[in-house]
Amino acid sequence: MTTSPSRRAPARCTLDQVVAHWARLQPERAALRWQGSAEPPLSWGQLQRRIVRTAQALRADVAACEAVAVVCASSNAFHVLVNALWRLGAGVVLVDRNWGPAIVLDLISLVGCRTLFADAAQAIPAIAGVRRRAIPDLTGDDVAVADDTAPVEPDVDRVAIYATTSGTTDNPKCVVITHRQIRAAYDACLSAHDFGAVASCACLFEVNSLGVLGVCFLLQREIGAGTTVFPSFSLANIGESWQAVMVGEFGFVYLVPPLVRLLNTLPPQRPEARHLLAFCSAAPVAEAELRRLESRYALRAFNSYGLTELTFAVFFGCRAEDGGASESIGRPVGIQARLVDDAGQLVPGAGTGELHIAGPMLTAGYLRNPRATSASWDAGWLRTGDIAERDEEGRYYLRGRKKDVVLRGGYTYYLHELEHYLRRAPAVVDACAFKGRDLPSGDELCVVVQAVEPIAAEVLLGWIREHLGATKLPNALYVWHCALPRNSNGKIQRNVLSQLHLQGRMHTEETT
Incomplete structure (x- = not known):
């Protein structure tokens, strides 16, 4: 209605x-x-x-x-x-x-x-x-x-x-x-x-x-x-x-x-x-x-x-076929939506792919940031970075995220933002934020930094509180003095760090 x-x-x-x-x-x-x-x-x-x-x-x-x-x-x-x-x-x-x-x-x-x-x-x-x-x-x-x-x-x-x-x-x-x-x-x-x-x-x-x-x-x-x-x-x-x-x-x-x-x-x-x-x-x-x-x-x-x-x-969601609540985010209203597979091809009918959206409410791009704009906008379409599934009735369901984010306390925390600022902290030359355990309040936010000299986790937590605000404090922070793991493309392997954390193998004190 x-x-x-x-x-x-x-x-x-x-x-x-x-x-x-x-x-x-x-x-x-x-x-x-x-x-x-x-x-x-x-x-x-x-x-x-x-x-x-x-x-x-x-x-x-x-x-x-x-x-x-x-x-x-x-x-x-x-x-x-x-x-x-x-x-x-x-x-x-x-x-x-x-x-x-x-x-x-x-x-x-x-x-x-x-x-x-x-x-x-x-x-x-x-x-x-x-x-x-x-x-x-x-x-x-x-x-x-x-x-x-x-x-x-x-x-x-x-x-x-x-x-x-x-x-x-x-x-x-x-x-x-x-x-x-x-x-x-x-x-x-x-x-x-x-x-x-x-x-x-x-x-x-x-x-x-x-x-x-x-x-x-x-x-x-x-x-x-x-x-x-x-x-x-x-x-x-x-x-x-x-x-x-x-x-x-x-x-x-x-x-x-x-x-x-x-x-x-x-x-x-x-x-x-x-x-x-x-x-x-x-x-x-x-x-x-x-x-x-x-x-x-x-x-x-x-x-x-x-x-x-x-x-x-x-x-804006929809009801299930029996009239009850549904996990679906609903059908497109006032917008155009499409799914694109890993090869960049449109997904016809029912299927799964990255969700792209176009419509009169779509903004023109990121202010004074043409590189980021070109990475996310495509001829009037926004590449959302989210993976969605479309069923035979045209209903959409979110199935995952390409973007690296943590959901905590009802808010979205972008991992790259925290890393960007942590690299400005004293003695820190590299940083990676990643998701840890599932907590009652949402995702566990974890951080590991590479330091060039000894620095206590408490000092870094104090720096985060002072410069970024208390809401950006991670649940766990680790200090390493060796390079963070990266893949052949030079990208930090968050999944490796997450597994080490979950297995208790980070080899440093955990600060919560």
Whole structure:
């Protein structure tokens, strides 16, 4: 089923104008709420008034088409600022608050930002040539003012977001996303599912990238649905938070595989008044796990699939032939998909191969990185690096990854990114990151470095924490003083290192 056009925002408008549309139609309905937090709720009317006032306050300093960095935050002020920048025609560079200074500096230098917004609690160091500004907070001041910031004609081809995706060539890699592209992705999602009964979304994750911002906020705004944020949610209080989701009037929730596994261990709750729509992402959840989830809670769960290069999810799951949950990521909606075998030939009908995708939401390539672009883009098609299977009915299933990534705590960690920065660490000349064991929180992230002089693992862990952020800390780190194993093409053999780790034969202390 598809979402009725009457529930959708007008097609030709920018993301900030979507907010303005719903502020006119439903000014008193809640747009943002914060469960168990001192952060006050915002109606659509209040949100729009603050966006206008913030845009007026910033327009002397922010030029149209300028790239402005914003450190992600879970607050009303963050969402107001991002929309105000869009209203001024600026592009927003999303900065993860957990990144270390080395990653932030590389990204800002790559994009060419002159201004960075962050709240007072965020420890972002001074960067030469970049103005550091506090995120404006207009709490308590919702006086209506004349709106003289709205453009005469919406420019949907302006840049909305600069989003990062670390990969295998250079770091960081960044894609440029226009308002038209990101809204095309949301349109495909609304065409794949009926969001007609969704009035509010439950957001269990902090905003740290386009992923959560897109699925829990921007997508919901396409249909005028509000978002309730659970800022204190953690795996430690999952039972309390999930109970609030079950008894609340929510129509949508975003889940990740480790969370699904934990929810399946909690006492079942089945309020019969409505069925919650749940998207599972980061990695496919097994069909048995999804069916167990649906049997315990009043929801319908779907595996979704997307990449930053595609702005959002582009597969949105489907039901199995018996009507139950399916492991499939679904059929193509609003996109073209094909499978290519190892010889570079198209796979006809049912079969397995690398998944290639084309569509109106596909970005043009990596910013200022032609080598990486040519490696992943092929005449309007994106080589995803993921292996997929297509069945006789045209349903797709993910079967593996060509890309070297680790999925931990619901997030994707790119191994080459960690290696890239570790080679800058003291005494380190080479580094390899690899997947170890399967842990309750996801994949075990392991690292081995080649050092030219004695250095303790604790020193390197401290360097990672300081320069890359605590979320990049590996579960296990090894220090070698000999060369890392490589194949005949000169590539490090991750599989060899992974086997040595699993067999306990790395011959150095393990640090967890």
